[in-house]
Amino acid sequence: MKTIAMDAMGGDNAPQAIVEGVNQALAEFSDIKIKLYGHEEKIKQYLKANERVSIVHTDVKINSDDEPVKSIRKKKEASMVLGAQAVKDGKADAVISAGNTGALLAAGLFVVGRIKGIDRPALLSTLPTIDGRNFVMLDLGANAENTAHHLHQYAILGSFYSEAVQGVAKPRVGLLNNGTESSKGDPLRKEVYELLSQEPAVNFIGNIEARELLNGVADVVVTDGFTGNAVLKTIEGTGLSIFSALKSAIKDGGTKAKLGAFFLKDSLYGLRDLMDYSSAGGAVLIGLQAPVVKCHGSSDAKSVYYTIKQVRTMLENQVVDKIVDEFSKKNH
């Protein structure tokens, strides 16, 4: 039985969406316990589950505009910090929050702590491909700057995650670069290319270009936090912009277009579902001594449920233990 600490007060739809997601997860998975951190009365309004769940009451929460490091140091009683502390103290096996991303990163680093040998934990997310398979990408912005050594470690972390959580055997690891030839890129990319070419722990397939990301050319895409952040936000922004333009086109297209949209509805929904990768769970701060996972701030109950499912898989398949093992064996 694994215990997951949930920050019940983080995100736009807290605590309702969080608690409803917890209800669904507890009904589905009989092998997990949930500890909810937050305002007891407000949580109880939505809580249906009555076993394998407990509430730790607190009035304090970290706001979305709080300064990350300062807030987790000053607000020791905040729901998010209590959740991270429970992991540190061995009372929970993982922590999930939909709150302030920076603060969760700080809580992960300073409360939960890094795995020995890992320099800079990274944000990892699962992104969709048009063929319906997924890929994982890291770092998506835990760091503003990275060295070649960090990216070398990310290749290993991403590979372990893909294998354990996505069930991919020998995940194909690609380096995001400005061309596919081995000679491409800035000095950072060239150095990483060299390191990964000689790394037996990963199945390195070389450089990949951003144009090919959603075509499933790799199972794990490695990049620095600045580029990863820009690419992730570009994918999101472009998707949203196209759907919004499609909506306007239908609206401005008169009866004929509306009729068309009516008949196409199911196909358009199917497409939206494909692009809606919330079913892949939240963003993992990988490289820490336990799963620390960020739900999107606008998460609904469904995304919360899927994030719990994802964390359960991480615990079941012992991703963290496997990474600890790998990094204790060798000096990566």
Add this chain to the structure above:
Amino acid sequence: MKTIAMDAMGGDNAPQAIVEGVNQALAEFSDIKIKLYGHEEKIKQYLKANERVSIVHTDVKINSDDEPVKSIRKKKEASMVLGAQAVKDGKADAVISAGNTGALLAAGLFVVGRIKGIDRPALLSTLPTIDGRNFVMLDLGANAENTAHHLHQYAILGSFYSEAVQGVAKPRVGLLNNGTESSKGDPLRKEVYELLSQEPAVNFIGNIEARELLNGVADVVVTDGFTGNAVLKTIEGTGLSIFSALKSAIKDGGTKAKLGAFFLKDSLYGLRDLMDYSSAGGAVLIGLQAPVVKCHGSSDAKSVYYTIKQVRTMLENQVVDKIVDEFSKKNH
């Protein structure tokens, strides 16, 4: 009367698409001359225009897999190099090619030459926004690495281009960063932020995030060549992936979906036109002593025509002269 040198042999559809684009441009614009560089007989097969046009015959061309710098040095008689040389010799005012991008960059740098005071010319393109206005972004990959000083210059170059070619008064210049707050980013972004905050030649509006790019939050977006390349390719790749998924969804959706697509056809075409920003012309290598412009390798006659139109506007509004003026006055 301005003269534009055209590499008739570059790109997937050369020389047909190039020459057909030239036919259209010459019919439309009575104030330009075109010099076509390439295989005379092949060019003549498609050439309809018979005044203000001349052909300079050559058998040599730069291939898409030629090594850029080496090829422009060795193949002095290649159609692309002859076009650049014509600009250098004052026989043409600008050069356009749909061929090897790296070779065109090299020809621009080593044959046409930089404007005095500009360290590293950048690739600039016009990208679409969902409201139908456009924005320009640079560097899109002329450089694998940039300093804060380069990005400072790009803000000025982009601003001059936006004003002269897009007709935007006081263009809003944004710095692509991993958050909007002034404190965000890696050391490079922080330094650029400081430089641009104190630069009277540009209307700096601060940091912008990649998620907002297509929403028209800025007229000029400044970034380093590595990130710009990744973001541009992500926009292209995401757009293509969504349209291809939409196509499959319609195909797999049976009669109902096909009926819907039929009624929605005009709206979908409208949307495609919005995303098809070929009407904004090619990618400009900005910072050189004359317009050097890259058409997409898969350009059709229409894109070639629009690129000629774009170059004509650049020449008419004297973008290069204005940049030369600005950089001779001050030490940016």
